[in-house]
Amino acid sequence: MAAETVLEAQGLTKRFGGVAAVNGMSLSVGKGEILGLIGPNGAGKTTMFDLLAGSVGVSAGTIRLMGRDITGEPAHKRLAGGMARTFQIPRPFPELTLLENMLIARQAQTGERLWANFTAPRRIAAEEAAAKEKALGLLDLVALRRLADEPARVLSGGQRKLLELARVMMADPKVILLDEPAAGVNPALLEVLIARIQEINASGVTFVLIEHNIDMVSRLCSRIVVMAQGALLFQGRPDEVAREPRVIEAYLGGSGA
Numbered sequence: 001m002a003a004e005t006v007l008e009a010q011g012l013t014k015r016f017g018g019v020a021a022v023n024g025m026s027l028s029v030g031k032g033e034i035l036g037l038i039g040p041n042g043a044g045k046t047t048m049f050d051l052l053a054g055s056v057g058v059s060a061g062t063i064r065l066m067g068r069d070i071t072g073e074p075a076h077k078r079l080a081g082g083m084a085r086t087f088q089i090p091r092p093f094p095e096l097t098l099l100e101n102m103l104i105a106r107q108a109q110t111g112e113r114l115w116a117n118f119t120a121p122r123r124i125a126a127e128e129a130a131a132k133e134k135a136l137g138l139l140d141l142v143a144l145r146r147l148a149d150e151p152a153r154v155l156s157g158g159q160r161k162l163l164e165l166a167r168v169m170m171a172d173p174k175v176i177l178l179d180e181p182a183a184g185v186n187p188a189l190l191e192v193l194i195a196r197i198q199e200i201n202a203s204g205v206t207f208v209l210i211e212h213n214i215d216m217v218s219r220l221c222s223r224i225v226v227m228a229q230g231a232l233l234f235q236g237r238p239d240e241v242a243r244e245p246r247v248i249e250a251y252l253g254g255s256g257a
């Protein structure tokens, strides 16, 4: 296990009315790790991401990012603090080009652009050129550069996942929460996705990966956390998880995955 913890959740609970979607869940993610988060449908994985990323508030528990308590912080602050998340179903702006979709992700982070346009136009122009270069480089990384000027609506489901990964990379995150990146991705594109995640990880980015594709999880992750009914069921190496009776029971006994 990695020495330095970059993301840590303790006793996280989220209640929706009477239902605890996440119930006293803890996890810790080491620097440079690709941690798998699995569990049967309805186990609470996506809600866990919502809590970590700040799209919903906690009912109880604490979240620390690189040692800092971020439990009460809004999502955009967590993004600025180095943690990005992707969504199960990415929704790029369909009529904007891929490049424009990439640049919009960046503009959303910069609060003072309008004012700076008047006070420092040359600096802004240079920044914009640099951002465009960066966006094209990232589109290249995910094998989408040749489509940079096409509207996002032409993309397949798999290509949308790749665009989503490239888009969150615009913020230079230290930690990326990936929600089911393989769902709907064809086998050839899946290999591209796996290779890119490995490459980005090798450059020092930590990942948490929700995924039902166990082959992908086993290839990418050295450690897997298993959730069931909102709580931690088991954690270990992929081979340990695969033969753990409680995990097998949860998948067979639950609504299935």
Ligand SMILES: Nc1ncnc2c1ncn2[C@@H]1O[C@H](COP(=O)(O)OP(=O)(O)OP(=O)(O)O)[C@@H](O)[C@H]1O
Pocket (backbone or CB within 6 Å): 016, 019, 020, 021, 022, 039, 040, 041, 042, 043, 044, 045, 046, 047, 048
């Ligand atoms: N906004 C909400 N309001 C009410 N209940 C919710 C809400 N979000 C999630 N839940 C419930 O919380 C539980 C956990 O859902 P969640 O989507 O987090 O599970 P999951 O492990 O991500 O499932 P899947 O693998 O199917 O995506 C489910 O029973 C779900 O119905």
